[in-house]
Amino acid sequence: MANEERSVGIVMNGVTGRMGYRQHLVRSILAIREQGGVRLPDGTILRPEPILVGRNENKLAAIAKEHGLDRWTTDLGEALSTAGAEIYFDAQVTSHRVESISAAIEAGLHVYTEKPIAEDTEAALRLGRLARDAGVKAGVVQDKxxxxxxxxxxxxxxxxxxxxxxxxxxxxxxxxxxxxxxxxxxxxxxxxxxxxxxxxxxxxxxxxxxxxxxxxxxxxxxxxxxxxxxxxxxxxxxxxxxxxxxxxxxxxxxxxxxxxxxxxxxxxxxxxxxxxxxxxxxxxxxxxxxxxxxxxxxxxxxxxxxxxxxxxxxxxxxxxxxxxxxxxEFDNGFKVQWELFLRHVAAGEPFPWDFLAGARGVxxxxxxxxxxxxxxxxxxxxxxx
Missing domain, CATH: 3.30.360.10 (Dihydrodipicolinate Reductase; domain 2)
Known part of the structure; x- marks a missing residue:
């Protein structure tokens, strides 16, 4: 009997930037798709489905075309309300991060983000409290x-x-x-x-x-x-x-x-x-x-x-x-942590690098x-x- 598959929509904001595109989209999410997804403890195969977001329409269209993706937009609100979207990922400039992550939490999405998660400690702690009170899972990239x-x-x-x-x-x-x-x-x-x-x-x-x-x-x-x-x-x-x-x-x-x-x-x-x-x-x-x-x-x-x-x-x-x-065997560090976060969201496996960890860095x-x-x-x- 074939393993059951399910998809998870990931709103990826900032994929036109160097890190968002190269490490997170290409070498992590698309690489996970290419390997057949992430296996959960119950045998289910989790397949990530990226929804691209950015400010430059031409760049987004080019990236989507190059990688055979059909879901992209310059409207974050539209992306967050997309059917099947469960996770929001942020690789924007730091100054735009707090507002976008807050909107994602309010929309009920789990959040995974690049660091620093905010420009100051108090703002980072507010994000942590917001995620905790909303009951969503939150994680911060700790690639090194x-x-x-x-x-x-x-x-x-x-x-x-x-x-x-x-x-x-x-x-x-x-x-x-x-x-x-x-x-x-x-x-x-x-x-x-x-x-x-x-x-x-x-x-x-x-x-x-x-x-x-x-x-x-x-x-x-x-x-x-x-x-x-x-x-x-x-x-x-x-x-x-x-x-x-x-x-x-x-x-x-x-x-x-x-x-x-x-x-x-x-x-x-x-x-x-x-x-x-x-x-x-x-x-x-x-x-x-x-x-x-x-x-x-x-x-x-x-x-x-x-x-x-x-x-x-x-x-x-x-x-x-x-x-x-x-x-x-050492896989790409960004991809390894993405797999851990996906298992954290879908199966409740431990993920210690939460927003409090991100706040400590800030x-x-x-x-x-x-x-x-x-x-x-x-x-x-x-x-x-």
């Missing part, structure tokens, strides 16, 4: 937890490899072209604070869940935010003033005395193996984890370097580290910006809905 390199790092932590963890040093970023002699890789709104831009609000939301899910809760933040490139050229070729930060340098104190230092920058040229890397030191061993790779050095294999600036370095330090094996970003403005270390308090 599903990166192969960080999953290997989490395996090391859970296995006690590090002994007592001392510190975490993170480097993230790359050079985003100014838009004059080469086209910028990121939309111009990222560099305008009035449109919800800024690397602190973008990346500190990530660092909150990475630090807390892999290592320990964050108890304080001290940050310096900078706008290194003051003027850029937008998509129309017009020069504009950058009002948001393009680099953030943060120090985070975690439970257990762990100190985390993470640099985030859109104004740095990459001299490392991957666009993001975390170097973790512990009493028993160290690791360096990126998007895909993770390498370790145990205390029994640690060499004894001697500082001597008068001679050239005689050791190949990178060769003294060992590669952590995959020991698993809180850390907000406190980071406040720390930068006031030039001081700021404690991170507990949040609740």
């Amino acid at each position: 937890l599903f990166l192969p390199g960080l999953r290997k790092l989490k395996r090391l932590v859970d296995g006690g490899f590090f002994g007592r963890i001392l510190s975490v040093r993170g480097e993230f970023g790359y050079w985003v072209f100014e838009g004059d002699w080469q086209e910028a890789q990121r939309p111009s709104w990222n560099y305008r604070a009035e449109d919800g831009g800024g690397i602190t609000i973008d990346m500190f939301c990530h660092w909150r869940y990475v630090l807390e899910e892999i290592f320990a809760p964050v108890r304080s933040v001290q940050a310096l935010a900078a706008t290194h490139i003051p003027r850029r050229v937008d998509e129309r070729g017009d020069t504009y003033d950058c009002t948001a930060d393009d680099a953030a340098y943060g120090i985070f104190e975690l439970d257990g005395g762990i100190v985390a230092q993470i640099n985030s920058s859109w104004a740095t040229r990459v001299f490392r193996d991957e666009l993001v890397e975390f170097h973790v030191d512990g009493t028993e061993g160290s690791a360096v984890a990126g998007l895909r790779r993770c390498r370790v050095q145990h205390r029994t294999m640690t060499p004894k370097p001697v500082w001597n600036p008068d001679l050239p370095a005689g050791e190949d330090f990178r060769s003294q580290w060992q590669e952590v094996p995959d020991n698993d 809180q850390l970003a907000e406190l980071g910006l406040r720390s930068a403005e006031e030039g001081r270390r700021i404690p991170v308090s507990e949040l609740s809905l």
